[in-house]
Amino acid sequence: MAKLIIEDKCVLKGDVKVHSAKNAILPVIAASMLTPYTCVLEEVPYLDDVDIMEEVVKSIGAEVERTNSSLTIKAESINSFEATYELVRKMRASFLIMGPMLARIGKVKISLPGGCAIGTRPIDLHLKGLSLMGANITLGHGYIEAYAEKLRGETIYLDFPSVGATENLMMAGCLAEGTTIIENSAEEPEIVDLASFLSKMGAVIKGAGTDTIRIEGVKELKGTTHTAIPDRIEAGTYMVAAAVTGGDVIVEGVVPEHLKPVTAKLKEMGAEVQEYERAIRVSALGKLNSVDIKTMPYPGFPTDMQSQMMTAMCLAQGTSIATETVFENRFMHINELKLMGANIKVDGRCAIIEGCEKLSGAKVRATDLRAGAALTIAGLCAEGRTEIEDIFHLDRGYIRIEEKLKKLGADIRRVEE
Ligand code: EPZ
Numbered sequence: 299m300a301k302l303i304i305e306d307k308c309v310l311k312g313d314v315k316v317h318s319a320k321n322a323i324l325p326v327i328a329a330s331m332l333t334p335y336t337c338v339l340e341e342v343p344y345l346d347d348v349d350i351m352e353e354v355v356k357s358i359g360a361e362v363e364r365t366n367s368s369l370t371i372k373a374e375s376i377n378s379f380e381a382t383y384e385l386v387r388k389m390r391a392s393f394l395i396m397g398p399m400l401a402r403i404g405k406v407k408i409s410l411p412g413g414c415a416i417g418t419r420p421i422d423l424h425l426k427g428l429s430l431m432g433a434n435i436t437l438g439h440g441y442i443e444a445y446a447e448k449l450r451g452e453t454i455y456l457d458f459p460s461v462g463a464t465e466n467l468m469m470a471g472c473l474a475e476g477t478t479i480i481e482n483s484a485e486e487p488e489i490v491d492l493a494s495f496l497s498k499m500g501a502v503i504k505g506a507g508t509d510t511i512r513i514e515g516v517k518e519l520k521g522t523t524h525t526a527i528p529d530r531i532e533a534g535t536y537m538v539a540a541a542v543t544g545g546d547v548i549v550e551g552v553v554p555e556h557l558k559p560v561t562a563k564l565k566e567m568g569a570e571v572q573e574y575e576r577a578i579r580v581s582a583l584g585k586l587n588s589v590d591i592k593t594m595p596y597p598g599f600p601t602d603m604q605s606q607m608m609t610a611m612c613l614a615q616g617t618s619i620a621t622e623t624v625f626e627n628r629f630m631h632i633n634e635l636k637l638m639g640a641n642i643k644v645d646g647r648c649a650i651i652e653g654c655e656k657l658s659g660a661k662v663r664a665t666d667l668r669a670g671a672a673l674t675i676a677g678l679c680a681e682g683r684t685e686i687e688d689i690f691h692l693d694r695g696y697i698r699i700e701e702k703l704k705k706l707g708a709d710i711r712r713v714e715e
Contacts, residue, residue, distance in 0.1 A: 304677035310545035317343035322526035328394035335521030383409035397470035423463035451476030471513030546581035588616030605672035631669035
């Protein structure tokens with residue numbers, strides 16, 4: 299298994315370019331199952347999660363071709379309607395093929411996505427919406443089987459603005475009979491990007507990015523070409539790393555609007571943040587001030603940035619509070635940060651972080667994707683050597699993070715054990 303070794307603290311300086319958003323590309327790959335025509339995705343990063351999604355669509359019969367950074371997908375003949383346990387357990391987002399499969403061929407058999415480190419991650423809202431649209435859903439032996447002669451448009455209220463449920467139902471609505479209205483829908487930029495991809499295929503969608511999305515079902519969708527939005531979480535990770543190491547970094551290829559909550563909080567901590575058209579510059583001199591964050595669905599502070607922000611809080615002056623409202627178990631990074639000297643207490647959904655003078659390098663373990671990012675940032679600020687194990691979690695959402703950080707001045711390397 300590979301691990302990251304960071305020899306000592308550093309000050310990050312320079313510029314770094316972010317890749318296309320993992321959480322935009324995964325639903326777009328699933329959406330390409332809605333048409334028999336060719337879809338071409340440009341600037342697709344080599345991320346493990348993208349590889350898994352490619353496996354999932356290939357397993358149901360899509361032709362997939364990877365040439366450099368573009369991905370060509372053609373689901374002309376879907377010859378299976380089953381997404382196996384082996385694939386789905388690797389990545390929860392595999393579940394996003396359920397809506398497209400029901401819309402395209404009227405049947406799907408998919409393994410129940412297991413929970414993961416950050417929570418049980420149920421799919422009740424996905425199933426509620428699809429059964430309202432006419433799908434006949436049965437559960438058994440760890441699998442979900444769903445059939446639908448023809449999905450029909452319905453008005454669906456989401457008890458929680460679930461990103462995945464909004465995406466699944468939006469894709470299902472594209473080929474349904476009549477109008478589908480998703481109320482209390484997720485408003486994330488990745489939802490808007492998926493809607494733009496679907497619209498280019500001929501879908502009729504209004505309201506993406508608001509809390510109500512209206513989809514008029516059409517007979518057929520065509521192929522198209524698409525470049526996903528930049529990865530706002532990768533960008534936010536480098537912004538926090540720049541600020542907490544007292545550095546000066548330009549994060550390129552971003553949409554500053556997507557990073558407003560992170561920008562606002564870093565400014566509250568005393569960092570300098572300058573927004574350009576497609577870049578953000580973050581610099582900080584000396585210690586940051588404490589700050590409170592509360593994770594919320596977009597446009598609130600993103601849960602995917604909570605652990606990285608907590609690392610910055612560990613070294614801020616004063617007491618900070620991080621409240622995680624989206625997932626029920628997204629504090630696994632705390633025990634690892636405490637091995638490095640962090641002073642954090644957990645009280646239910648709140649973590650109280652007393653800023654400390656310094657962090658010290660230690661052997662730690664990535665428990666999930668964003669926890670791995672938080673520990674990497676901690677290693678960049680810690681005195682002495684930090685070793686981070688289980689970095690396969692990191693490779694799901696960051697391309698060779700050590701190479702980008704090395705370019706910014708970090709003494710970091712990947713060691714294959
Ligand atoms: C997406 O996951 C992202 N993944 C996650 O990013 C992100 O943390 C999350 O949205 C929230 O922003 C992808 O886009 C591939 P949800 P998703 O459905 O769709 C509850 C990362 O680090 N819920 O919005 O699974 C659920 O339990 C990953 O890149 C239900 O109760 O998130 C959770 O508490 C981690 N019933 C909350 O909603 C449902 O049917 C948010 O889940 C569905 C969800």
